[in-house]
Every structure is written in structure tokens, then in C-alpha cells.
Amino acid sequence: MTKLTLLIIVALAGASRLAAQDTTRVDQGVRVGVDYRPGVRPGLVVLPGPGLDSVRAIVGRDLDYTDRYEMVTVAEASSGSATGRGAAEGGGGVNYGLYKALGAEFAVELAESPGGVIVRLHDLNAGRVRNQQTLGLPPSTAPDFRLEVHRLSDEIARWASGIAGAAASRLMFVSGGRVYRADSDGEGIAPVTPAGQTALSPVWSPDGQRMAYTQLGEGRGGILVQALSTGATFMVPGSQTALNITPAFAPDGRTLAFAHSDERGTDIYTANVIDRCCAQRLTVGRYADNLSPTFSPDGRRIAFISTRAGPPQLYVMAADGTDQELLAPFDFGATGSSNAPEWSPDGASVVFHREVTGSPQIFLVDVGARRVRQLTSSGRNEDPTWAPDGRHVAFISDRSGRRQIWIVDVETGRVRQLATPGAARLPSWSRRLGRTTVIPNP
Amino acid sequence: MLLAASAFAVACGGKAAPEEPAPEPTPAPAPPPVSTPTDDSAERDRLERERMAREAAERDRAVSADLAAMINFDYDQAVVRPADQATLDRKAAILVANPSVKLRIAGHADERGSDEYNLALGNRRAAAAKRYLEGKGVEASRLEVISYGEERPLNPGSDESAYAQNRRDEFEVTAGGDKLSAPQ
Numbered sequence: 001m002t003k004l005t006l007l008i009i010v011a012l013a014g015a016s017r018l019a020a021q022d023t024t025r026v027d028q029g030v031r032v033g034v035d036y037r038p039g040v041r042p043g044l045v046v047l048p049g050p051g052l053d054s055v056r057a058i059v060g061r062d063l064d065y066t067d068r069y070e071m072v073t074v075a076e077a078s079s080g081s082a083t084g085r086g087a088a089e090g091g092g093g094v095n096y097g098l099y100k101a102l103g104a105e106f107a108v109e110l111a112e113s114p115g116g117v118i119v120r121l122h123d124l125n126a127g128r129v130r131n132q133q134t135l136g137l138p139p140s141t142a143p144d145f146r147l148e149v150h151r152l153s154d155e156i157a158r159w160a161s162g163i164a165g166a167a168a169s170r171l172m173f174v175s176g177g178r179v180y181r182a183d184s185d186g187e188g189i190a191p192v193t194p195a196g197q198t199a200l201s202p203v204w205s206p207d208g209q210r211m212a213y214t215q216l217g218e219g220r221g222g223i224l225v226q227a228l229s230t231g232a233t234f235m236v237p238g239s240q241t242a243l244n245i246t247p248a249f250a251p252d253g254r255t256l257a258f259a260h261s262d263e264r265g266t267d268i269y270t271a272n273v274i275d276r277c278c279a280q281r282l283t284v285g286r287y288a289d290n291l292s293p294t295f296s297p298d299g300r301r302i303a304f305i306s307t308r309a310g311p312p313q314l315y316v317m318a319a320d321g322t323d324q325e326l327l328a329p330f331d332f333g334a335t336g337s338s339n340a341p342e343w344s345p346d347g348a349s350v351v352f353h354r355e356v357t358g359s360p361q362i363f364l365v366d367v368g369a370r371r372v373r374q375l376t377s378s379g380r381n382e383d384p385t386w387a388p389d390g391r392h393v394a395f396i397s398d399r400s401g402r403r404q405i406w407i408v409d410v411e412t413g414r415v416r417q418l419a420t421p422g423a424a425r426l427p428s429w430s431r432r433l434g435r436t437t438v439i440p441n442p
Numbered sequence: 443m444l445l446a447a448s449a450f451a452v453a454c455g456g457k458a459a460p461e462e463p464a465p466e467p468t469p470a471p472a473p474p475p476v477s478t479p480t481d482d483s484a485e486r487d488r489l490e491r492e493r494m495a496r497e498a499a500e501r502d503r504a505v506s507a508d509l510a511a512m513i514n515f516d517y518d519q520a521v522v523r524p525a526d527q528a529t530l531d532r533k534a535a536i537l538v539a540n541p542s543v544k545l546r547i548a549g550h551a552d553e554r555g556s557d558e559y560n561l562a563l564g565n566r567r568a569a570a571a572k573r574y575l576e577g578k579g580v581e582a583s584r585l586e587v588i589s590y591g592e593e594r595p596l597n598p599g600s601d602e603s604a605y606a607q608n609r610r611d612e613f614e615v616t617a618g619g620d621k622l623s624a625p626q
Contacts, residue, residue, distance in 0.1 A: 245562065
């Protein structure tokens with residue numbers, strides 16, 4: 001608490017990342033829909049302080065990954081508290097003037113507390129603490145430590161912008177025939193399915209407690225539902241024979257939709273995965289393919305892929321299979337194949353990939369207006385999946401030379417890589433996992 | 443699968459061999475008989491039998507090869523190409539001549555296109571060959587349809603010629619393949 005020398009690095013992260021924007025090309029009358037508006041994002045600084053170094057590092061990165069703030073980075077040249085007591089001292093002893101001068105509107109202060117962390121969000125313009133809570137945090141050796149820190153980050157994001165972050169979530173993906181999971185920041189990669197299988201198309205249940213995937217055998221495959229805590233699996237009714245692919249949970253976690261392929265073609269079925277019964281056919285393909293179902297968040301509609309008009313394109317139907325219609329408009333003979341749809345958490349759009357001059361690219365279709373918008377243009381980009389914040393989309397891209405997971409901010413076009421040791425494919429992003437524990441003040 | 447199965451058979455054969463009793467020592471061959479006109483005709487018969495056996499084996503191999511011959515597809519298509527109809531016609535004739543033979547048809551796709559969609563596309567390609575053979579009088583119950591999508595490329599390359607080879611149906615005899623009659 002004595003004299004401080006602050007070595008201050010203002011990382012105007014947005015400026016350097018402009019180069020990473022995925023906005024280079026406009027194809028075939030499709031709007032490449034990334035408008036970057038500099039200066040809209042408020043500056044935010046995570047204050048240095050004693051202890052909690054790993055927590056501070058994780059929170060800082062999580063808040064950066066929300067793409068809602070210009071992160072202002074402050075490094076200490078000497079030890080001691082960096083709350084910078086000085087002439088323009090504000091609430092909690094934070095030197096508001098100093099951080100305001102660096103472009104910050106918010107300052108996050110973290111302090112150790114028994115069983116948790118005291119979190120203060122300072123509003124520098126208002127000159128006061130906007131929110132303060134003691135949030136539970138297990139010891140750093142606990143298996144869920146990182147996930148708990150991510151929850152803390154999501155809560156801070158909610159305080160600052162009114163919208164929670166998506167850090168406390170995980171992705172699954174396939175690598176070498178095996179399903180793995182990773183935290184949203186790429187840490188904690190661990191296998192989910194056994195080695196020696198050919199697994200495809202993992203998907204999370206809405207509550208994050210279970211997953212479903214295709215287990216491919218000799219040209220056949222069933223859909224397995226696996227409890228993540230125990231690893232126990234069962235095969236979904238109706239998927240025991242022939243080839244069964246592309247599972248998707250309904251928002252109630254009770255209904256699972258999937259595609260069943262046999263010599264009559266590929267059609268979408270649903271089954272009850274709580275009572276393990278009641279397989280029901282939704283589409284009648286007559287040698288065409290209907291696959292890749294994805295539920296709207298209200299559970300009333302299913303978007304899916306169909307080859308009924310030739311190449312695969314994006315359609316929508318009621319959850320009982322009625323009212324089937326085209327969802328993403330296309331020009332026959334001109335528009336490339338469309339695949340791998342996933343309905344957004346807010347219900348407003350469906351993300352999918354579509355071939356553009358021989359390479360798949362990520363697209364969004366606005367469900368109301370039926371307008372499509374292209375999100376990527378560099379390399380092959382496929383199999384998109386929504387983050388729980390409804391703002392980020394993870395997908396597989398070969399832009400670095402091999403298939404890896406990349407994450408794009410739909411609002412600004414900023415991309416980041418989620419590095420995996422091997423080639424990755426077929427990612428699926430969970431909803432927010434768990435709930436923040438608030439420790440009441442004594 | 444085929445490789446694994448034959449490797450298994452070899453392994454089993456190798457294991458079983460030492461348990462067989464050692465063969466009796468072969469008696470010394472009798473001295474070659476003095477040539478006579480009758481012996482000449484016996485030799486001719488023997489050569490003729492060998493020739494016929496060789497020809498039969500070649501016919502069997504040709505029939506097996508016809509049954510196993512792959513067909514290929516255009517990009518993102520599951521329509522049997524006119525050039526491949528003769529290949530399927532030969533299979534149909536063999537299947538009609540050999541009612542106990544059953545065939546497994548495996549559809550494959552190239553690596554382009556969606557991983558998941560390619561499984562459906564491979565399925566559609568296998569189903570197209572099955573429908574064609576049914577149209578030529580082969581019972582549906584003798585034809586099994588499976589799909590590997592893009593999971594088992596024949597050619598691991600990433601160019602047009604590799605893609606063309608990988609867009610295919612493979613045919614595997616699953617029953618009745620030990621004794622094949624050539625079609626009439």
C-alpha cells in the first residue's frame with residue numbers, strides 16, 4: 001500500500017484484432033454481415049492485486065472473449081496493491097481518474113475471502129461501485145475450480161452489460177473417432193467417449209448433464225445417450241438398426257430427434273429419451289435425405305436439411321413433422337449445398353454452412369425475414385454451433401492448415417482459435433453450466 | 443474388415459498347424475513307367491483335367507471380380523451412371539445364376555461436403571445400386587445396404603482424381619460365395 005509504480009500497457013485489443021476480421025469478400029449478393037463500430041465497446045480493466053493471480057487471469061480472458069469490452073491491461077512493476085490510492089481516489093480505494101484516463105469505464109476488483117472471492121465492479125464514470133458480491137469459489141485444486149471462475153466472469157459480464165457471458169460452458173468435438181470436451185477457453189480437454197470407437201456428431205442435452213452421439217460401426221450406427229457424470233450409456237429407441245446420425249435434443253431434454261438411414265433414404269425420427277420409448281417418424285423422404293434436425297428454443301419447430309429439391313438445403317417444420325417449408329432461400333443450380341444447421345439460443349436465426357465456390361462457409365438465416373448472411377470467407381469453414389450467449393459461433397476451419405475449432409463473434413467478426421491437440425471436427429457448444437453461488441455478507 | 447478377417451484366419455491357421463500330427467514320411471516315388479501309347483493318353487487326360495480346372499478357377503475368379511467390381515458416382519450424386527450399368531448388369535446376371543449369393547453394398551463419399559451429410563449420401567448411393575439390381579430381378583432380401591460416408595477413402599489424396607475414386611459403391615459377398623456358377 002505504499003508507493004506504486006504502475007507500468008501501464010493499454011492494449012487496445014480491438015485495434016490489433018481488426019486484421020482478424022472475417023469480412024474480406026462479398027459473395028453472390030449475400031451480405032457479409034459484420035459491421036465493426038469502433039468505440040462502442042466500453043473499456044474494462046481487471047485490477048491487479050494481491051493473490052488470486054490465476055483467477056484474475058481467467059476472468060480477464062473470459063471478459064475479453066465476451067467481445068463486449070475493450071480490455072485495458074495494467075501490469076505492475078512492483079509488488080503491492082494496485083488499487084492505486086491517490087488524489088482522485090474513488091470508492092474502495094480505486095484511482096478512478098487513472099483508469100478513466102486509460103479509457104476504462106469499468107474496473108473489476110477481486111479480493112480473497114473465506115470460501116470465495118469478493119467481487120467489486122466499479123463504474124468509473126459514475127465514480128462508484130456498481131455492484132459488489134462475495135461469490136463462492138472452491139480451492140484451486142478442486143476439479144470444477146476453473147468452471148466456477150468462469151461463472152464468476154459471466155456474472156461480472158452480466159453486472160456490466162446486463163447480459164451474462166458464456167464462459168461457464170463447454171464444447172465437445174470429435175478427434176480421431178473419439179469425443180472430447182473442452183472448457184470455453186480451450187482448457188481442460190478430456191475424453192468423453194471410449195477409445196477404439198468411431199464417434200460422430202456429439203450434442204449436449206439442454207441441462208448439460210447428458211450428451212448424445214452417433215457410434216459408427218461397420219457401415220451402420222446407433223445413437224447413444226451418455227450420462228456425463230457416470231459415463232453410463234443407452235441406445236436410443238428406433239436407432240438400433242441401419243445407420244442413425246445427427247442427434248439433437250429438444251429443449252425439454254425429453255425428446256431426441258435424429259436421422260435414420262436405410263434403403264428407403266434418410267428420414268427424421270424422434271424418440272423419448274427419458275422413458276426410452278416411442279420412436280416416431282417425422283419425414284417421408286421417398287429416397288431423398290432428411291437429416292440434421294435442430295429444435296427452436298421454444299421446442300415448437302425443427303429446422304433440418306433435405307435433398308427433396310436436389311442438393312441439400314435448409315428447411316423448417318413443426319415439431320410434429322407438419323408444415324414443412326423452405327427456410328433459407330436458394331437459387332436452384334446456383335446456390336451451393338447447405339448443411340449442419342443449429343438454431344440460435346434466442347430463436348431469431350439458424351446458423352449453417354453452405355458451399356461457396358467449392359468451400360463451405362458459415363451462414364446465418366434470419367428466421368423471420370428469411371434473409372441469409374455470410375459470416376466467414378477464408379478457408380473451409382463448417383459445422384457451426386452456437387455459444388450460450390447467442391453471440392458467438394464455434395465452427396471447424398482449416399485456415400491454419402488443419403481442421404481446428406475457431407470462434408467468431410457474430411457482432412464484430414472477431415475470431416479466435418480454440419486449439420486442440422489433434423484435428424477436430426463436429427463441435428457442439430453446451431448451454432451455461434451450473435449456477436453461481438452467492439455467499440451472503442456476514 | 444476383410445483384411446482383419448483374413449488376418450484372423452491366417453493367425454488361426456498358424457496357431458492350429460503345430461497341433462496337427464506330423465505327416466508320415468512320403469514313400470520314395472516309384473520309378474517313372476516306361477512310355478507306352480496307353481500312358482500317352484492318360485497323360486493327355488491329366489493335362490486336359492488340369493486345363494479345365496485352371497479355366498474353372500479363372501472363371502470363378504472372373505465371376506468373383508465381377509461381383510466385387512466397384513461403381514463410381516458424380517459429385518453429390520447418387521444416380522447410377524450409364525457407364526456403370528454394364529457393371530451392375532453383370533452382377534445381376536451372376537446373382538440370378540447363383541440364388542444363394544448375398545451381397546452387401548457399401549456407399550462411400552469423397553471428403554468434400556459435410557461429414558454427416560456424406561453418410562446419408564453414401565447410403566443413398568448404396569440404395570441406388572440395390573434398386574437397380576432389384577430392377578434386374580434380384581430379390582431385395584439378398585442385398586444389404588450400408589454407408590461409410592467419407593470415413594473410409596480408397597485414395598487418401600485431396601485432388602479431383604482421389605475424389606472421383608472415393609465416390610463409390612463397394613460390393614462384398616456375404617453368403618454363398620464359395621461356389622459360383624458363371625451366368626448363362
